[in-house]
Amino acid sequence: MKFGSHVSIRDGYSGAAKLAASMNASAFQYFPKNPRSLSIKDFNRDDAAACKHYCAGNGLESIAHTPYPTTLTPKTAPKRETVVDSLHNDLEIANACGSLGIVVHFGKQISPDDPLASYRLMIDMLNDVLREWKGNCKILLENTAGKPGTIGTTLEELIQVRNLCEHPEKIGFCLDTCHAFASGLWNGNNWNEVLDNGIELGYFDHLLAIHFNNSKYSPESGKDRHANIFDHGYITTDQFDQLLHTPPLRDIPFILETPKEEISHKDEIKQLQERWGDDKGNSGRKAER
Numbered sequence: 597m598k599f600g601s602h603v604s605i606r607d608g609y610s611g612a613a614k615l616a617a618s619m620n621a622s623a624f625q626y627f628p629k630n631p632r633s634l635s636i637k638d639f640n641r642d643d644a645a646a647c648k649h650y651c652a653g654n655g656l657e658s659i660a661h662t663p664y665p666t667t668l669t670p671k672t673a674p675k676r677e678t679v680v681d682s683l684h685n686d687l688e689i690a691n692a693c694g695s696l697g698i699v700v701h702f703g704k705q706i707s708p709d710d711p712l713a714s715y716r717l718m719i720d721m722l723n724d725v726l727r728e729w730k731g732n733c734k735i736l737l738e739n740t741a742g743k744p745g746t747i748g749t750t751l752e753e754l755i756q757v758r759n760l761c762e763h764p765e766k767i768g769f770c771l772d773t774c775h776a777f778a779s780g781l782w783n784g785n786n787w788n789e790v791l792d793n794g795i796e797l798g799y800f801d802h803l804l805a806i807h808f809n810n811s812k813y814s815p816e817s818g819k820d821r822h823a824n825i826f827d828h829g830y831i832t833t834d835q836f837d838q839l840l841h842t843p844p845l846r847d848i849p850f851i852l853e854t855p856k857e858e859i860s861h862k863d864e865i866k867q868l869q870e871r872w873g874d875d876k877g878n879s880g881r882k883a884e885r
Contacts, residue, residue, distance in 0.1 A: 597840065598657060599808075599868045600624040601852035601861035608640065609647035609693050613656055619862040620869070623657045623849030625805075628689040628698070631663045634682040639689050648694030657849050659736065659770070659805045660690035660698045668718040669703030676721065683725045683735070691731035696804050696849075699736045699770045702748030702757075714747055719760050726763045734768045736804055741775035743818035749779035751790075751799045758802065768802045772853075773839070774809035774823075777831055780816035784835040791842060800844040808850040808868075824854045826867055833871070840872045 600623035605612045609626070616624035629637035651658060662683065670676040686698045707713040722735065737757065740748035747753070758767045776782040782790050794800045810829025812821035823829030825836065839845065850868070852861055859867075 597868075597872050597874065598622040598847070598849040599852075599865050599873075600656075600849060601854075601865060602626065602661070603861075608643040609689075610643050610650055613647045613650045613654075613658070616656060616658075617650075617654055619865055621865055622655060623659075623805075623851060625659050625661055625699070625851045625853075627663065628660045628686045628693075629663065631661075632665065634663055634665050634678050636681060636685045637689065639692070641692055644689060644692035648692065651694050658690075658693060658695040659849070659851065660686060660693070660695050660733075662686050662698050662700050666700060667703060668700060668721045669706050669714050670717075670721075671706065676724075680721065680724050684729070687725070687729060687731060687733050687735070691733035695733055697734035697736040697768055697770075699738050699805070699807075701738050702740045702754070705747045715753075715757060715760075718757055722757070722767065723762045726761070726766045729763075729766060734766055734804065736768045736770040738770045738772055738807070739775050739779070739781065741772070741778040741818065741820035744780040744816050746779070746818070749775075749781055751781070751794050751797055755797045755799055768804040769799060770805040770807060771803055772807035772809060773831065773836075774807070774811045774829075775820060777811045777815050778813065778817050778819055783815040784831055787835070787838040787842070791844070795844070803844070803848060806845065806848055806850045807853050809853050822854050824859055824864060825852070826864075828855075828858065 600621035602625045603612045603615045605626050612626045670679050690698050703714050703718045705714050737754050742749050758764045810823035810825050810831045812823045813819040814830050
């Protein structure tokens with residue numbers, strides 16, 4: 597199993613990779629630029645190349661997370677242009693770092709009178725971003741944590757948006773376990789149903805990353821509040837067992853976005869490896885070269 601967490605790029609992209617390695621992780625996530633801004637970043641390409649080289653030599657996989665203001669359902673034309681340019685920038689940075697993809701949150705409902713308006717806008721946005729994109733890095737659509745029935749909470753929506761885009765081959769998925777629990781997609785007891793549905797839809801064929809988070813609230817709460825994996829949330833270890841023992845998820849990186857107040861990500865990764873690692877604690881990265 598591949599376990600890791602979100603890490604800082606305070607010391608650059610290669611520094612982020614080395615930080616993940618020091619935590620005995622086999623994967624990590626990072627913000628490609630200021631997480632609160634859509635400004636274009638003139639990034640250090642040598643540092644990005646060093647990150648890619650280090651990851652290749654040390655058995656690390658990475659994904660990037662787009663800044664918080666990123667939205668696939670912008671309300672104005674100027675915001676739309678800004679988001680498209682920012683996403684191009686994120687893709688370029690993540691591709692230079694050798695990352696699998698950039699995580700983008702599913703859009704929000706923009707018209708109470710036209711429930712399909714949001715989906716049309718998302719598809720148009722994705723087409724604008726990906727039409728000229730030639731890199732290997734993909735956009736990873738993430739499921740949302742809304743109340744049951746709200747937008748972006750079902751596998752069917754994610755699959756349909758991807759299928760209707762001009763370049764579906766440039767789009768993958770990131771499954772957030774807390775979001776799935778909060779939305780009722782996964783209530784902790786229906787994983788086999790989720791799995792069977794995902795296999796039938798082809799969802800797992802394009803799943804490239806998992807945000808591995810417990811939930812501070814009960815299923816179907818609609819609340820996006822992450823908790824630590826063990827003993828701090830509503831999702832039990834036995835319920836996580838079902839998910840972790842699923843063959844389609846075997847080679848997918850599990851990325852922690854959990855609180856660090858009570859336990860560090862390094863220690864939490866160790867707990868994950870002791871519980872679910874291939875050899876009970878030694879399933880981390882390859883030895884440094």
